[in-house]
Amino acid sequence: MKTKIKDIEAKTKDSRKIIISSLSREDASDFCQCLNMIMVENKNDRTLTASYPNTLEDLKIFILNVTNSENDFILIAKIDSGIGNKVVGICDFFDSTEEDDSEQVAEIGVSIISEYQGKGIAYLLMKNCIEIAKTSTNIKKIILTVKEDKINAKNLYQKLGFKITNKNEQKKFYWMELALLHFVTLMIISSFVFFTNYVDVSPPL
Numbered sequence: 456m457k458t459k460i461k462d463i464e465a466k467t468k469d470s471r472k473i474i475i476s477s478l479s480r481e482d483a484s485d486f487c488q489c490l491n492m493i494m495v496e497n498k499n500d501r502t503l504t505a506s507y508p509n510t511l512e513d514l515k516i517f518i519l520n521v522t523n524s525e526n527d528f529i530l531i532a533k534i535d536s537g538i539g540n541k542v543v544g545i546c547d548f549f550d551s552t553e554e555d556d557s558e559q560v561a562e563i564g565v566s567i568i569s570e571y572q573g574k575g576i577a578y579l580l581m582k583n584c585i586e587i588a589k590t591s592t593n594i595k596k597i598i599l600t601v602k603e604d605k606i607n608a609k610n611l612y613q614k615l616g617f618k619i620t621n622k623n624e625q626k627k628f629y630w631m632e633l634a635l636l637h638f639v640t641l642m643i644i645s646s647f648v649f650f651t652n653y654v655d656v657s658p659p660l
């Protein structure tokens with residue numbers, strides 16, 4: 456089981472405090488409200504988020520299963536709305552490795568309530584999601600799809616380092632991916648660079 460994901464405090468572009476946390480069963484009702492708003496705003500576009508259960512009870516069971524899984528997690532962004540914290544954004548990360556994949560792959564999705572868009576929240580959610588994936592999962596590659604006309608989403612993903620790998624000309628969407636360099640891999644690479652650059656391995660004269 457993965458390590459517990461701690462809450463992260465951050466600031467939006469307009470200097471409001473947000474809390475990024477792992478979705479827990481206590482957040483289920485606020486999460487549902489956020490999800491419903493995103494669905495209404497995006498004309499029920501089911502491709503935007505994972506398919507979540509319809510009832511609160513089923514959602515709580517779903518959250519428990521995600522919490523106990525090895526590689527899956529869901530981050531939410533909460534902002535102080537004046538009458539308590541409100542969930543304004545969702546970033547979900549699910550292991551999507553198929554049998555014939557040579558490495559562990561996950562799919563990521565992000566959505567922000569329109570009133571809170573353009574404030575850097577999606578970037579903060581995804582950036583933290585990627586860092587957690589590097590340290591707490593064994594996922595090696597993150598993939599996503601984005602419709603051709605979703606310029607803001609495409610820019611966001613490119614800013615985070617995702618590269619376009621394919622395009623579906625008929626359905627007009629791109630495949631994008633990001634390779635994850637885990638901490639251990641980075642340590643091995645930097646030790647190798649240090650060793651080859653600074654350690655004299657030539658035979659003694």
Ligand SMILES: CC(C)(COP(=O)(O)OP(=O)(O)OC[C@H]1O[C@@H](n2cnc3c(N)ncnc32)[C@H](O)[C@@H]1OP(=O)(O)O)[C@@H](O)C(=O)NCCC(=O)NCCS
Binds near residue numbers: 568576602
């Ligand atoms: C796409 C979406 C997630 C972006 O969320 P956001 O919180 O507004 O994005 P951020 O403020 O964190 O912006 C991060 C980067 O995204 C890009 N971006 C965001 N809004 C943009 C816009 N209106 N035009 C162009 N680029 C934009 C920019 O690169 C931006 O970085 P910058 O501010 O340094 O230029 C949000 O618009 C959304 O939820 N849309 C509806 C659901 C959706 O389309 N989800 C993605 C499905 S593929």
